Amino acid sequence: MKYVFGPVPSRRLGRSLGVDLVPYKHCSFDCVYCQLGATRHKTVERKRFVDIGDVISELELVVPHVRADYITMSGSGEPTLFLGLGELIQRIKRLTEIPVAAITNGSLMACPEVREELLGADLVIPSLDAATQDVFEKINRPFPGIRIEDIARGIEEFSAEYSGKLWIEVMMVRGINDSEDEIDRMWSALKLIGAEKIQLNTVERPPAEAFARPLSRAEMERVRRRFGDRAELIAASGICGDTEKLPDSPARIGQDKPEKGAGCERVLELLRRRPCTVHDIARGLGMNINEAAKFVGILMEGGLVSTQRREDGEAYFVANETN
Ligand code: SF4
Structure with missing residues (x-):
């Protein structure tokens, strides 16, 4: 599409x-x-x-x-x-x-x-x-x-x-x-x-x-x-x-609709491999940029992803370390 x-x-x-x-x-x-x-x-x-x-x-x-x-x-x-x-x-x-x-x-x-x-x-x-x-x-x-x-x-x-x-x-x-x-x-x-x-x-x-x-x-x-x-x-x-x-409490993947969880998992998997901008995520996973931004937001609310701002001013998303 x-x-x-x-x-x-x-x-x-x-x-x-x-x-x-x-x-x-x-x-x-x-x-x-x-x-x-x-x-x-x-x-x-x-x-x-x-x-x-x-x-x-x-x-x-x-x-x-x-x-x-x-x-x-x-x-x-x-x-x-x-x-x-x-x-x-x-x-x-x-x-x-x-x-x-x-x-x-x-x-x-x-x-x-x-x-x-x-x-x-x-x-x-x-x-x-x-x-x-x-x-x-x-x-x-x-x-x-x-x-x-x-x-x-x-x-x-x-x-x-x-x-x-x-x-x-x-x-x-x-x-x-x-x-x-x-x-x-x-x-x-x-x-x-x-x-x-x-x-x-x-x-x-x-x-x-x-x-x-x-x-x-x-x-x-x-x-x-x-x-x-x-x-x-x-x-x-x-x-x-x-x-x-x-939200009243942080949204977390797996607690929501299945397609939302699957999208979050794909984004998280990519971010575990390398930091990305939201544009990189959309391009890398063949998603619309709005979908990518939505999934990143859910992951951030769940504490699974954070951001780094590079010298070029772009915001990069990175997967947080989990035990
Ligand atoms: S937030 Fe502002 S700059 Fe970004 S797409 Fe909307 S109107 Fe354009």
Whole structure:
């Protein structure tokens, strides 16, 4: 499979069958917290990166044999950069009754065509990590010319015309977007959007930049209370859309669904042989990068894997010694 991966277990989406629509790290942002490392191709140019017929052919093969709660447009870059997203969503809707989710950094939601294309999805999850341009540029490092007020207004306009579920994802980073003033301004923007849920993340796994530090649980709770009843805390992998709710106890391999355990075992086996980046793991095991990141996260939560940052700035994962 070239474009379809999973289903990946996700606490917020259940079993999510992923569709990767853009090349690795083609993104309009270069977020300080991105687990995939630095953006290789920062762009706002929408392209037909994949052939819709090829994606549909893969889904026709996979869908009858899997149980999935969502088919999710996500992946290793920004999915709204795929020109043809709306057409693809419509064709998936004709193929199956499985709901379609789209996870986006929101950067192109100021664009009416993109909003129109997203209307066909059953669930849309845009990110909003800032309210002021200064903080936006520090945390998301956008393509030049993108303005946070245009994104917020675009999401607000989308909310007014959209009949599906709209959840907003907010990533909190210590010392960047956690001031009282920024949180108040974000809340003002979020109130106007009126999303069904506000999902709060903080940095948990090795981010693009070592200076991207998480908020404590107590600080996250404070932000959650500020954002009201619709806000909830979720743990983050630092890749858009690949998140889980904070677990009450550490997840460990073998305690979960069999396919999750098997994936973790394969990743652990590779890391016992040599340290790898998440990209190395995906390439080495023929996995989608989101799957690889998910398994690494589970292994880290279980204390079986840790990270080392090399001189080149890349985060490498290593298997911990076990007795
Ligand atoms: S976190 Fe998402 S939006 Fe940010 S750089 Fe990574 S892929 Fe792009």
